[in-house]
Amino acid sequence: MKELNIGICGLGTVGSGVFDVLSSNSRIMFEKSSCEINIVHIATRSDNHSCDVGDIQYSKDVFQVAKDPNVDLVVELIGGTDVAFELVMLAISNKKHVVTANKALIAEFGSIILEAAMKADVNVAFEASVAGGIPVLKGIREGLVANKINWLAGIINGTTNFILSEMSVRKTPFEVILAEAQSKGYAEADPTFDVEGIDASQKLAILASLSFGIPLSVSEFFVEGITSILLEDVSFAKELGFTIKHIGICREINGRLEARVHPALIPDSSLLAHVNGVSNAVMVNSDAVDTTLFYGPGAGSKATASSVIADIIDVAKSRESACFSSLGYPIDRLKRKDIMNIEDIECGFYIRFVALDKAGVLSEITTIMANASVSIESIIQRDHVSKIDHVNVVIITSKIKHSTLDPVVKKIKKLKNVVDEIVLIRVEHLDQ
C-alpha cells in the first residue's frame, strides 16, 4: 500500500470537486490503486465554500500548506499566476510534489517550475490544465510514447464550442448565445479570455510542449477568437459540408512548427465536427498510430477533479521510482523550434463577400483567382436575404499560403461590384 498526505489550496469549483470526489470514491480508488490519499491540510483565502472539512487542519494562508511538514503533495487550485506561482515554488523548495489545474500558470511559468521540480526531485503534474476531465496529456505522453507526433488539432475551449454549436443548431447570432452562456455560467461576465482565444492558446502551449518537445510559451502563437463569426457564415459552411469550430492546431513541418488558434471550417466527415456543446476533444496524428481522438468534458467541478486526482495517484505510485515528467520530455531535453509565421502557413480558405447581382461578376473574380494560381474547390452564389439586387458569393479554395491569397483578396475588394467587407475563415481538412 502507498500512502500520500496531501494539502489542498483553494476550495472553489475545482477544489470542492476534488474534496468531494476524494471523499466519496476513496474506497474504489484504494481498491484500484492500493493508494491511500489523506487530506491533511486545507487552505482557502475565503470561507465561502460548502465542504465539510471536519477536523482536517484548516488555514486561511495557503502558504501554510506548502510549509506543513505533514504534507507530501500540494494541490494548487487557487488560480491566477501571482500567488499561485509563489505557492508552487515554495512547495517545490520544501520538497513537496505539486498537482495543479492552472493552465495559465503552466503555460507562462511552466519551464521555471519544472526546472525547479527536477532539481528538487519532485513531480509537478497538470493533467487538469488541458481539456478538463479528458486524460489527454497522459494519452499523448504515455499511450503514444512510441510515436513521433505529426500534428494535433483540438477543440479546447468549452465556451467557444458551446457558442458555435448553438449558433449552428439554433440559427441564432453570436451576441444572443453569448448572453445566454453568461447567464448559464458557461461564459464569464468578461468573456474576453475565452472568446478571444487566450484560454485556448495557453492549453495549446501545453499540448505543443508535450507533443513536440518545445519549451512552454504562447508568445509566438497566432491567436484569433470567434467574435467576428457571423450566423450566415455558419450556415454557408454547413451547406458546403463543413462545421465552424474554434480550434488550436500544432503541426511539425520539416522541423518547423505551425502553432495557431482560430476559427476554422472542419469537414463534417471529421469526428471533430460532431463535438458539440461545452465538450472538448483533441485529435492527434502520429507516425505509428495515425489518428486518435480523446473526447470528453473540458470543464466542470468533478470532471476536472477527476484529472487532478489521477495526477495525485500517479505521483503516489511513482514516489519510489524516479521522478516522472509531466511533459513527456524531461525539461532539460526541450528544444526550441522555429514557429512559422501565420502568413507562411498553408490551409484552405473560406471567402465570402456581397456583390451586386450583375452579369460577369463571377467571371471577374474567378479570373483574378486563376491569374494568381488560386484553385477553387467550391463556389456558391445566393441571393442576399436583406439586400435586393445583392448576392452572397462564397468560395472555398484549395490549400494556399495566406501571403499568396492576401493580394487576391485585396484585388477582389477593389472591384466596383463587390460591396462590404470580405469574410475570410481558414479551412482545415485535418488529413495530412
Place this chain on the structure above:
Amino acid sequence: MKELNIGICGLGTVGSGVFDVLSSNSRIMFEKSSCEINIVHIATRSDNHSCDVGDIQYSKDVFQVAKDPNVDLVVELIGGTDVAFELVMLAISNKKHVVTANKALIAEFGSIILEAAMKADVNVAFEASVAGGIPVLKGIREGLVANKINWLAGIINGTTNFILSEMSVRKTPFEVILAEAQSKGYAEADPTFDVEGIDASQKLAILASLSFGIPLSVSEFFVEGITSILLEDVSFAKELGFTIKHIGICREINGRLEARVHPALIPDSSLLAHVNGVSNAVMVNSDAVDTTLFYGPGAGSKATASSVIADIIDVAKSRESACFSSLGYPIDRLKRKDIMNIEDIECGFYIRFVALDKAGVLSEITTIMANASVSIESIIQRDHVSKIDHVNVVIITSKIKHSTLDPVVKKIKKLKNVVDEIVLIRVEHLDQ
C-alpha cells in the same frame, strides 16, 4: 536512465510492426522516456518475415526466449491460446515481464496468467489487445482512476464497423461488402470470428474486468453478430436519425452487470454514430467525469505496435516500484458480479415487418402494443420496393425489457396482414 532487454516472439503483422517502430523511433522514445529498450532475442516459428534482425540472437523455438537469462521482458505476438499460454506461463515462472496483444489469451486465461504474475512479482500488460493503437485501457485504468464507471459502449471490431459503414454510405448489401473486405484484407477468409461478434466479446471481457473489477470471462455475455443486418434496415435507421453499429456494452445497474455484444441503432447525435471504416472507439461514462470517448485505429501493424511499445516502456519505468496491475484492480481484488440475462435488460427496440397495405393494419398493431404498455417513439410506413400492395412498417419503442416485448412481437407475427419475418434490432441512446 532505465534499460530493459526484451525478447520478441512472433514476427507477423504486429511483431514486425514492433520491430520496425522500435528501430525507427528509438531516439525519440529515449528522449521522451529516458528508457533504452534493447531487443536481445527474436523467435519466429516461420522464416517468412521481412525484418532485418542483424546480429540479434534468433531462435526458431519461441520457448528459448522465455528461458534466455538476458531477457527481462517477453513480447508474445504469436497469437492463438495454446503455445502462447505455455510461453507466457514459462516466461512468468522465469521472472520475466510479459507484454501481449493477444485478446483471446487474456480474455480466456487472463485470470490464471495475472495471478501467476502477481505471485512472481512481474507485470503482464496488454494495451494492444483492445482497440489496437488507442490507449484506452490506460485511459480507463489511470486517467479515470478516481471514477466509478457507470457504463461503457464500444465499437471494438474494425471489420464489422467497416462493413456496416460501407453498407450505409454505398447502399450495398452485407455479402458484397464482406467479399470486398476479404479481398482488401480487412476480413479473414473465414470471417466468423469477426462478423459473429466473438472478437468483440473477448475485448469486452477485458474492458469489463478493467472497468468493473470482475474476473476475466466471456462465458455469460450475450453475443450477436451482424450477418442478419439488411440494407433496408440500415436505410430506415438512417431515416429515423440513427446509425446501425456493432457495439459491445457493459453497464452496472444496482450491483448487477449488463454485458452484451450486438448490432444496435445509435442516435446520430452521438459521436459513436460517426465512427466509420475500420476505426474503433470506446465511450466511457463515469461518475466524476461523465462521458469520455477514446477513438483511433483498432488494428494495423504499426498502430498495434505503438500500444505494445507503450506497455514495454511502462514496465521499464515501473520496474523498481511495485508491480502495476494492467487490470486497474489487483487480481486478488476482482469480484464476480451477477451478469444479467439478456431478456431482463432494458433498451429501445427497432421493429420492422412487411404488412399488406390495408386499412386498419397500423391500428391493430398499435393496439396490441398499447395493451402491453409498450410505448412507441416513432413509427413509419413505406411502400415496399419490390412487393406491390405491401408496406414496410418500422417502429421504434421506448426502453423496455425484451421479455416484455417478446409476447407483443409474437402477437404481431400472428396477424393475418403481417407477412414475412419480424426484424428486431436494439436501440441504444447511451444517455443513462
